[in-house]
Amino acid sequence: MAQCKSVLVFGATGLVGTHIMRHLLAKKARFDRIAVFTSRNTVETKSEVVAQLKAEGVEVICGELTNADDVKHAYEGIDTVVSAVGRNMIERQIELIRLADEATSVSWFFPSEYGTDIEFSSKSAHEVPHQKKLKVRAAIRGCQNLDYSFLVTGPYGDGDPGLYFSSNTGAEEAGSFDATAREAVLLGDGNVPISFTTMNDVGKFLVLALLHPAASRNKVLKVNSFTTTDHEILAEFEAQTGGTSWRTRYTSIDKLKDLEAAAWTASNPLATLFTLRRIWAEGGTLYRQRDNHNIDAEHVVDTLADAVAAAILVQAQGEKEVKRKLT
Structure with a gap:
């Protein structure tokens, strides 16, 4: 089973992406190359974050998600793509997946799946918030050259605004x-x-999935903290x-x-x-079962x-x- 040696992350400076990057960097000795794709606006507005990533040895690639040439350039020499884009960008991943399937080096794609199990039951296919993620799953399953992993975590067990352990002000x-x-x-x-899965553990699970390709390639990994x-x-x-x-x-x-x-x-x-x-x-x-043990995550959550x-x-x-x- 091919190992992940070079990884590109979309959404690396976002809410979940920051946790993914922290755990990636904690294991950076296991990878030959870690890169992030970000907009020029993000480079300007989050300059301190970007500078810290560079200081840690991360390659920062500037471009626009809507520009196919920018994405193709970012894919050069990359074998694994990790997406941590927000819900408003979920459907845009379909084009990122198409370009990854055409790229000569990319062989593995993690779409931004973190959250509710969108194929939990027959009713799931009719839930409005699931529709874009279901389209993304269909697109990646139809690829000719691309493996995938769907990291399903359940709701975030965190206190940030709007998350389950928050005051949920206004709602x-x-x-x-x-x-x-x-x-x-x-x-x-x-x-x-x-x-529930804490965002800290989302990053942990993601990296462990990268390091256990036999257990995670072309799989729906249902993981959780508790x-x-x-x-x-x-x-x-x-x-x-x-x-x-x-x-x-x-x-x-x-x-x-x-x-x-x-x-x-x-x-x-x-x-x-x-x-x-x-x-x-x-x-x-997903409380009925979990795959933590398949990626050696049973006792680290x-x-x-x-x-x-x-x-x-x-x-x-x-x-x-x-x-x-x-x-």
């Missing part, structure tokens, strides 16, 4: 853990198991914030469906959030306690940043 009814106010909104009855319920998450938040009970309320599945339908009707940007939260609250995630501690810190830092901007 609290879709679920919320507010460590400052010590208030929570739980989904359904709060007892449905959901598989499986838990809303009640268990709340209990950990309470334990780490003084041990007192939080004010808690619930959003029923029916209420979540109503919010979801209204958001799609109104073309509300929160519609995708409501749909994904409803899918998770109904059990539409973050725990629920780790994730909650990090989320509390992120929420506190976010509150300080808001206050700083207001003063």
Whole structure:
């Protein structure tokens, strides 16, 4: 099985991409070449981040995703492509995949799959947020010369705005853990198991998949940090914030469906959030099995306690940043 020796990353300075790069660099001795493809605008607006990547020995290739010649140039000498583009760029990967299939050196592609299992059940094919990822899967499975790996992680167990362990300000009814106010909104009855992966572990899993090609090429890898319920998450938040009970309320599945339908009707940007939260609250995630052991990741993952501690810190830092901007 061919080893990954030269890797190109799209979206390397984004929310998940930064974690992927950190773990790639921790294992850089295992690779001959690590490169990132980024826009000239990113080079200017994230100059410190780009400078640090260069200092770590990363090759920074400037170009535009919409320019086929820029992408073809970036693929030269690369055997593996890792995409960490955001949801707004998911469908654009179809052209990146086509060009990779035509490239003489590229043989392996990781599309930006991190998240909900889009082929979990027969209902998955009809979920609105899954459609672009399903098109990407169809495109890559139709390639003649390109292997793939779909790294399916479930929802992120992090406290960054909008993520599951956040206060979810502005959309609290879709679920919320507010460590400052010590208030929570739980989904359904709060007892449905959901598989989570911290963004730190997304980077870890990605690199381990690169280093275990026999276990990951042309596979759907279902990995996760831990499986838990809303009640268990709340209990950990309470334990780490003084041990007192939080004010808690619930959003029923029916209420979540109503919010979801209204958001799609109104073309509300929160519609995708409501749909994904409803899918998770109904059990539409990957807790039934995981492939951690296939890539030697069984005992190196973050725990629920780790994730909650990090989320509390992120929420506190976010509150300080808001206050700083207001003063």
